[in-house]
Structure formats: C-alpha cells, structure tokens
Amino acid sequence: MKALRTLSSGALIALLALVACSSNGPQKPASSSTSANPSEPSVPPPAATLRLISQSEYANSIAGVFGADITVKIRFAPVNRVDGLLSVGRSSAVLTSGALDPLDASARSIAAQAVDPAHRRFLIPCVPAKIDARDDKCARTFLAKVGRLIYRRPLTSDELTRAVETAGAAVGPSGDFYAGLRYTLSAMLISPEFLFVREMAEPDPGRPGAWRLDGYSKASRLSFLLWDSGPDDELLNAAGRGELHDPRGLKRQVDRMIGSPLYKQGVRAFFADFLVLESFDTLTKDPVIYPAFTLKAVDEAREQILSTVVDHLVDRDGDYRDLFTTRHTFLSSDLAVLYRIPVDIGSQGSVPYEFQEGDPRAGILTQIGFLAQYAHPGRSSSTRRGRGIREVLLCQKVPDPPPNVDFSIIEDPKAHFHTARERLAAHQQNPVCAGCHARTDPIGLGLENFDGAGQYRTRENGAVIDASGKLDGNTFSDGVGLGRAVRESPALKSCIVDRLYAYSVGRKVGPDETALLEYYESVLEQRGFRFEEMLRLMIFDRSFFAIAAPETLAASNNASMEESHHAHQD
Amino acid sequence: MPRRILYSKYGYLQAGGISMFGKRIRRHHYMRALLIASSLILLGAVIAVEADEAASKSGETIGLVLTDWRYALYQTPGAGECSLGLQKGAVEQFKAQDDPLGHFKKFGGTFETRGPNGEDPNFSPMLVTDPLPFSELKTNVGFGFNLDGTSDGRATSNTLAHDKFVSPEGERVDNQLARVVGCVQGWRKTGFMAEFYAKEVETSPINRHLIEITGVHDEQNEPNVEVFIYKGRDRLVRNASGSFIAFMSHRIDERFPQFMLKTHGKIVDGVLLTDPIPFARLPLVQIQMTGERDIRDLRLRLKLTPTGADGLLGGYELLDSWWNNHSKSPGSDPGLYSPAGIYRALYRYGDGYPDPATGKPTAISVAYQVSAVRALIVHPTHQAPGVVVAQADQKE
Numbered sequence: 001m002k003a004l005r006t007l008s009s010g011a012l013i014a015l016l017a018l019v020a021c022s023s024n025g026p027q028k029p030a031s032s033s034t035s036a037n038p039s040e041p042s043v044p045p046p047a048a049t050l051r052l053i054s055q056s057e058y059a060n061s062i063a064g065v066f067g068a069d070i071t072v073k074i075r076f077a078p079v080n081r082v083d084g085l086l087s088v089g090r091s092s093a094v095l096t097s098g099a100l101d102p103l104d105a106s107a108r109s110i111a112a113q114a115v116d117p118a119h120r121r122f123l124i125p126c127v128p129a130k131i132d133a134r135d136d137k138c139a140r141t142f143l144a145k146v147g148r149l150i151y152r153r154p155l156t157s158d159e160l161t162r163a164v165e166t167a168g169a170a171v172g173p174s175g176d177f178y179a180g181l182r183y184t185l186s187a188m189l190i191s192p193e194f195l196f197v198r199e200m201a202e203p204d205p206g207r208p209g210a211w212r213l214d215g216y217s218k219a220s221r222l223s224f225l226l227w228d229s230g231p232d233d234e235l236l237n238a239a240g241r242g243e244l245h246d247p248r249g250l251k252r253q254v255d256r257m258i259g260s261p262l263y264k265q266g267v268r269a270f271f272a273d274f275l276v277l278e279s280f281d282t283l284t285k286d287p288v289i290y291p292a293f294t295l296k297a298v299d300e301a302r303e304q305i306l307s308t309v310v311d312h313l314v315d316r317d318g319d320y321r322d323l324f325t326t327r328h329t330f331l332s333s334d335l336a337v338l339y340r341i342p343v344d345i346g347s348q349g350s351v352p353y354e355f356q357e358g359d360p361r362a363g364i365l366t367q368i369g370f371l372a373q374y375a376h377p378g379r380s381s382s383t384r385r386g387r388g389i390r391e392v393l394l395c396q397k398v399p400d401p402p403p404n405v406d407f408s409i410i411e412d413p414k415a416h417f418h419t420a421r422e423r424l425a426a427h428q429q430n431p432v433c434a435g436c437h438a439r440t441d442p443i444g445l446g447l448e449n450f451d452g453a454g455q456y457r458t459r460e461n462g463a464v465i466d467a468s469g470k471l472d473g474n475t476f477s478d479g480v481g482l483g484r485a486v487r488e489s490p491a492l493k494s495c496i497v498d499r500l501y502a503y504s505v506g507r508k509v510g511p512d513e514t515a516l517l518e519y520y521e522s523v524l525e526q527r528g529f530r531f532e533e534m535l536r537l538m539i540f541d542r543s544f545f546a547i548a549a550p551e552t553l554a555a556s557n558n559a560s561m562e563e564s565h566h567a568h569q570d
Numbered sequence: 571m572p573r574r575i576l577y578s579k580y581g582y583l584q585a586g587g588i589s590m591f592g593k594r595i596r597r598h599h600y601m602r603a604l605l606i607a608s609s610l611i612l613l614g615a616v617i618a619v620e621a622d623e624a625a626s627k628s629g630e631t632i633g634l635v636l637t638d639w640r641y642a643l644y645q646t647p648g649a650g651e652c653s654l655g656l657q658k659g660a661v662e663q664f665k666a667q668d669d670p671l672g673h674f675k676k677f678g679g680t681f682e683t684r685g686p687n688g689e690d691p692n693f694s695p696m697l698v699t700d701p702l703p704f705s706e707l708k709t710n711v712g713f714g715f716n717l718d719g720t721s722d723g724r725a726t727s728n729t730l731a732h733d734k735f736v737s738p739e740g741e742r743v744d745n746q747l748a749r750v751v752g753c754v755q756g757w758r759k760t761g762f763m764a765e766f767y768a769k770e771v772e773t774s775p776i777n778r779h780l781i782e783i784t785g786v787h788d789e790q791n792e793p794n795v796e797v798f799i800y801k802g803r804d805r806l807v808r809n810a811s812g813s814f815i816a817f818m819s820h821r822i823d824e825r826f827p828q829f830m831l832k833t834h835g836k837i838v839d840g841v842l843l844t845d846p847i848p849f850a851r852l853p854l855v856q857i858q859m860t861g862e863r864d865i866r867d868l869r870l871r872l873k874l875t876p877t878g879a880d881g882l883l884g885g886y887e888l889l890d891s892w893w894n895n896h897s898k899s900p901g902s903d904p905g906l907y908s909p910a911g912i913y914r915a916l917y918r919y920g921d922g923y924p925d926p927a928t929g930k931p932t933a934i935s936v937a938y939q940v941s942a943v944r945a946l947i948v949h950p951t952h953q954a955p956g957v958v959v960a961q962a963d964q965k966e
Contacts, residue, residue, distance in 0.1 A: 287809045287810040287811040287813075288811060291809045291811065291813050291815060291816070292809065292815045292816070292817065293809075294807065294809050294810070294815065295810075296807075333804070333818065333819055334807065334815075334818075336818075336819055336946075337815060337816075337817050337818050337819075340817055340946070341819075341946070342819045342946035342947070342948045343819045343948070344819070344821060344948050344951055345819070346803075346804060346805075346821075347804070347805055
C-alpha cells in the first residue's frame, strides 16, 4: 500500500525535503470511517494538508511528551489570519531562517532538560552500561519511544537507525551518553516532522477508488482539534491498530478524548483563535484615562472570556448561541476593579460570578475583554465593536476604511459632539464612509454604555447615552439586548459552523464544501448548537477524514503552488 | 440563633458578606464583630464593633484603603524651623563623647554601644547622655487636631500643659510628637525612615488599613455616618503611571478582630470628620519590625475625592508602644538621630493621659498625614480556619 503525502497551498519550508509519497508502516486496513447520513451531501474530497503547529500546540505537545515541568520558552513568529483563523493561516505559513533560530534554541533547551539528572530517570527507560560510552540498545529504546510521540507516528527503520547512530557518534566528543541523546533529541524537535503536521493519505479499502487519511494522520487531526496537542500513546496505539478507521474504534477514542481534562485545552485553543484573542498580547490603554486597565487586567480579561466559554460550553454543556446571553462568568481581582465588583479572592485565580437580572451585563459581548479589544486606547469605538461582531462572530466582511478618510467634521472642536452616536452621525454625512458605517455602527452603538476599557457608564460628556439599535430586524436598547439580537442572528450559526470546520480540518474551506456546511447547520438547528455536538457531528461525518485521490492532489498542488508563487510576487 | 465564633479573648466575629456602595451582594451573610479590647492592660477599655451594621445602614458605602502614612510635619528647606538644624546622628554623638576611640576599643562598637558598659542606647536610653544638644522645633506652625479642646494647651484632666501649634487653617492643634521627630532627617519627607516606611505601607499586608464609611447619601454633606476601620489582607496595585489603582477588592483580615474599630462621623463639605475612638490598636510593620500602634482618642479628618482621600489621622499615641516600635528598628544610624535624645524628648513633650501616680505622661499627641484610594471592602463570608466556638456562645 502506498500512502501519499500532499502539501496544501504554499506550505513551504526551506529545510523540508519531504518525500512526496511514502509508506507509514504497517497498518491494518479497515472499512470506511462512518456510514453516510442519507441527507448528507456528497462533496469532493479535499487535499490533505501540511501546516505549521501553533505555539500552544508546540508547548502542549512538549508537555505531553516530556511532562509539564519542562520549561518551554518560545514565542512563535506571527502568522497571517486566513478566513478568520490563524490555524488556516498556518497551512500556508512559511518558516524562515529567522523564525527557526528560536525554535532551535527551544529545542536545545527542551532536550537538555529532558536528559538532565532530574528527568532522565523518569523519561529514559534504560540506563547505559557506561555513561561515557555509546549504548545503542538503550539509545534505540529511548529514541523509538520518544520519537514516536514527537513525530506523532512510529519512526521508520531508517529514521531510527540514523537517530541512534547520531546519538552514538555524539557521545565521542562529549564523553557523555546523555549528551548524545540530547543532541539527537534536539534535532528531532527542530525537525519538520515535529514542527509541521503532515497529513498522509492512503486508499480507502471500504470505498474503492477513494482515499482517506491514514491512521496516524487521523490521530493528529483529532488530537490537535480536541486537545490542542499531539496524540498520546493510547491514541497512537489505536491508530497503529487501524481502530480509527472503524466507527466504533473512532468513537471510543473521541469519547475518551472528550472525557479527558485536555479537552478543555482544545476548546480554549479554538476559541482563542476564533475570537482573535492574540490581540490581547498587544492590547493597551491610556493609563491616565483608564488607570485600572493594567497588563494583569488584560490577561485576566482574556482569561475571563475563555473561562466563560469553557464553563458554558463544556461544564454546562450549553448552546453556543447562549454564550451571548449567559449571566455566568468568572471574576479575578485585577479585572473586578473594572467591573467595580468586589471579589472575595486574592491576587491569583478567579471566582464564579453571576450577573443578576437587570444588570447591564450579560454574555461575552459585555465582558471587559471584548469591549476593550474592540475600542481605541483612550475611548470606546462603536465602529470597531460593530466590525468585530460582524467579522468575527457573524463571518461578515467589512471593508477597510479608505486611506484618505476625512475626520474634520468630528474633530472640529467647535462641533461639541457629546456622544459617539452624535459623532458617528456626523461622520456618516460623508457618503464614502456611510456605507460601511451603516453596517458596523448600529450594532456597536449598543455597547456604548461601556467605555474604552469596558467600564459601565450611563453618560458621555454629560449626555445620556442612547444604546439602542437593530440587528437583523431585532431591535435592542442596550448591550444585553444586543447580545440577545446576536444570539438570534442566523449568521451566528453559520459562522461558528464554518469556522469550527475550517479549524478542525486545518485548511481553507472551499466553495464546493458549502453544501456540507449547510448540512451541518441544518442538523445542529434541530439538535442545538452545543459544542460537543458540533464536534461529534463533524468528526463522525464521512467527509471528515476523506482525502482527494492522488491525481486530483497533484493538480490541486500545482495550482496552489502557482497561486502561492503569484502571492509572493505580489 | 446565628453562630458566633470566638477569635480570641478579645471578642468574636460572625459570618458576614460583601458590601459595595451599600448593596449587599450576599444578603444572607452578615458580619457582626464585637471587640473587647483589653489592652487593655493599660486601660481596660472596651471597644465594641458591630460591623454588621456597616451593611445594614441605608445609603451607600465608601471604602478606602490607606496608601501612604507619614508624620504630619511642617518642614521647610534648610530646616529653618529647627533651632539647631537637623538632629545630630548617633555616630556624630558617639564621636563627640569622651574618648570615643577608647570606648570603641573597649566595646567594639560605635553608636550601638554608647552606654558606659557598652549598652545599646535603643534599649537603655537613659544610660546614655548626648554631648551634642537636641535641636528643638521652634515654629508654631503645625498640623493636627485640637485634641484637648483648649486654645492654649493648659492642663486638663487628661492632658498636661503644652504649647499648641497653629494649623494653616488657623486652628490651635496638638501634635507634640512633631517636636520629637520633626527635626530628625530620617522622619522628614524624603528621609530614609519616612520613605522606607512609606514603601512598607505599600508592600506589607500588615500595614493594610481599610476604612469603611456607611450610610452615605451625599458625599459632600452627610450629618451621620458610621466609620469602620479594619486590617486588610490584600495588596495595593499601581498602574503603569505609578498611581495606586482605586476600587480594588480588599478583604478584611478576619484573623485580627483586635484591629477592627468603629466610630461615628459626619461629612462636611466633602471632608470626613470622625468622633474619637477611645482606644485603637493598629497593625504595624515599620523599618522591618512588626508591632502595633496604640492610639487613644483616635480620629480622622479626610478630604474625600472620587477616587480616594487625603488627610490626617491623630490622637494620643502611647509612649511605651511608640518607643518599642522605634527602638526595635535599625533606624538610628541611617535615620540620623540619637535614641537617647529622642527618648528623653518623647517623655519631655508627652502631653497625654498622665499616670495618676507619677503625673508623668503615658501618651503623646500625634498627627499622621495619610492618603487613601477607594476600595471595595469584602467582608468575610466563611468561618475562619482554626477558630473555636465559645461554650457560652453555643448555649445561646
């Protein structure tokens, strides 16, 4: 059986010299992964992907392989957000030599920690006969075990032989068996086999002529989706036995993974990507205007969003749409200042908190994080908030402003505009601006009771704030009402389905997959948009692991490479 | 019958709740603390704190946490208000005494072994005599409260005759401790001890003083408010511009009911004025030493702002505890003062609560300049670990 490696559009790395087609070792062929739902549309299978792992996937994988006490200090170079997701952008990421330097340093640091005296007796399953001489048997035992977790598949015979030889040769100059392991380990950790998730295809014996992901590629896709980390030993074992091709075996593993504490890690990773939470890394406010908006408050605001998401979607098994109306959240000390709510907790951690009926806050739109994220450093921004809702939550594109916007009307000191509504009304007198602002501002004005740091207010410059508005025919009078309107927006449902599917497969979703996404949405419309339900619907769908045939791939690859080439020239 | 929790021999503390601007976040939790301060060795005074009332009063609540605490001193550049300039330090006093070299050879130290037999003047101040004179505060300008109610400082039933200062507002005020420390470089603004302690006020949770004002309907003028003082347990936080952040949550440190105080007060033109608290114990870490302040007739005068307060805290501070706090810390060398001179001045200027038997003062009038930011004061909502339920309370 011959497996096929395919590259997604433009996935490049200078040091990657991956073989186009390779075998992944012995695997038991199994029948097609799931039975087709009668109403499920048939869509053309997509290409397999090659994507750069994320910073959190890197850190979580290291913790999974070596333990959580291994210090990982690295900051990945930013990647482009494509179709609303960094994870999709990583499928066309370029790893430059500059970006490799910190990865190399991190690999050396992790390898040194893994074989140091404090860790070797736990991580290395054997002791060399002599510490100052090579011991190929011990090295082979360790490298086979750890290499399988790092590469997310068993090492090939050649790979293992080379690794053992490299480790043995490195003992000579250093006179230290463990230095040899360290040397080899750091090479593995800088290898594209670790840094890139490379999906492998194989013919699907259950569907003659069709192709599917191989077992280990399925394991990686599941693991990065559900755990934000590489597969563990049990998942790799299941993949090796071909169980992931069997619906019952697949379900058994998915049940286990969703039942694991690591599942919350996976949920957090998706929403950190989906909700653009990396913007908090650079989120600052004018300390004179917002003295309580500290760096710690920023971190806690980000954490509040994720804690609310996990609490609502995992612990409470709530409907995704209710995330915009829920009154349950968590508060921590430095964040509670901005809410003006006392919390019975010290400087670390958070406590559950429920906004009472009638409180001006409910749902994540009225949390400090969202409000501050989409605002100016010194004032609120109805436009940014409206755009954030449109683009991030409803997947609706709002064009960038033209470079020559005329702000003279609203910047005129004699104008005496009291509120954002008045300023924006004046701004929209410019017909060039009016088109886009008509899409953003009526929504964002619903959050005007919150200043640029997300603090509640009823007046601006002495004038009572009017936070009324309308979304998709639903009128509202304040931020809580806006949350209800967003909850009822049809675009909210299609957006989460689109984004989650793209995230789960790690690539751009093509126009020929629209029918599939509509099918998912129609099913969830009946079952409810519970997050676990969404995941299971996609994972157990016959399309989830389907892969295009090699001929299709070759053509697709050529087209993608050409497109990428043109993009770089641009 | 609500449970009662015995914290110490001084009193008990009962379950409470969180209050903010007069709203009860947890209505069924209420705190009630009764402090029978028996220090009590000296006074046998009884202080009762009904903290539960803090939340049950109508009106809103103002919470404050102190961020700065200094002696309220009138000082000018060049120390022109001091008769001989700034006090001479302990090392200079040592050098000026007879045969310092011989003393050094005999006892192996300098300022810390100035006694005739090498005694430390911090512990045996009366065994040491300063050869250089004490620089007296000669100004009549000062800050403080009119504690004795007189305009001329004549003796009363509780005070000894003394000179009054005139405040910038023209009030005759008492602050005899300013005459003791007012010419000490270390305790003046930017001085070593003043700034070191100011940092400790910020960084040590022992120095976390919370003030809760309840029953506030009008922050500018309110004829009757309740004022509670607690020890807090949380940190102060500054923002990037160096300002203390207001409206942080500050939990009452329920382990120390002896530091819970209550009094009445009023707000006049935005200034909080409190009735005196007969006897107040306040936690203290000062120049790395832990102790407590003991102040009789403690009162506050704080100008309230939307984000904090500034003003004075004053009363009659007990001489024993004041000296204990100061003599334990290693301040005489870097602070540039002589313990022997300071100790004598302390009793020379002491004006409060003379001992009926000896007629000597047991306290001295004092005023501290304090600053605060607004805080959300969190009342305890759970039983503290390790407490014991008193038998008498169980029967109720």
